[in-house]
Amino acid sequence: MATEAEKAGRDPDRRRALLDAADRVIRREGPQASMVSIAAEAGISKPILYRHFGDKSGLYQALADRHIRTVIKQLRPEFAKARADLRGRARATIGTYLDMISGNLNLYRFLFHRAGAEDSRTHSHMAGIVRSLGEELGAVIAADGAVADPVRAQILGHAFVGMVQTTGDWWLEHHEVDRRQVVDGLADVIVAAMTAPPPLSRDRPGGPADV
Known part of the structure; x- marks a missing residue:
């Protein structure tokens, strides 16, 4: 059975909201924006942020x-x-x-x-x-x-x-x-x-x- 994080990762609205949060931080802080800041902007922890996209690479690729x-x-x-x-x-x-x-x-x-x-x-x-x-x-x-x-x-x-x-x-x-x-x-x-x-x-x- 899928975990809550896996279910959330497949939720397009949740995924879009997380990418929106990442966009806001990157636009504000530039290329040095941290994953911690992105997670905080989204109201979750960094490990949970990664789980939504598989890992950090998955988040990068989604933004790309x-x-x-x-x-x-x-x-x-x-x-x-x-x-x-x-x-x-x-x-x-x-x-x-x-x-x-x-x-x-x-x-x-x-x-x-x-x-x-x-x-x-x-x-x-x-x-x-x-x-x-x-x-x-x-x-x-x-x-x-x-x-x-x-x-x-x-x-x-x-x-x-x-x-x-x-x-x-x-x-x-x-x-x-x-x-x-x-x-x-x-x-x-x-x-x-x-x-x-x-x-x-x-x-x-x-x-x-x-x-």
Whole structure:
């Protein structure tokens, strides 16, 4: 028979309330927010908090799911728009991402800097979510017909996601850099990559000779 803690862990309303409590503490205290503070905010002890999610890693992963998937939900409409204005779509998508991470700075740093660094399962979980976004973007690029080769479309999709994520992380530490400069610089790279002619294959006539 399930224990009370196990039953509570399966209660979506209780789970949501605990994640809300964690959000409040992390937004208030930043990436150094303690599990003790989160438990106190929720009105329970730390061991009970962990039991609701299996362990600390389970709590981290639940927070990652909640917030990274929210970011993806916000980005999807932007990069799925018609390709008529490639630069505009790139700028809108990048701008939306930068606004979300800068507007939720403590949560972003908690998930990507603390949770991802101290827990390998959480790091792998978040990497999997980000990788799935790269795959989705690659599929959109291929479906648009912007890049005929589906493999090249996947390469670009993952490259764009990684580039925007790491540049955004850098920008959070350099607020002296104008946001528009970051958006335009990233958009320039994306447009150049999307509109460049495909490279000659080694297997095609006229391609570079094998070394």
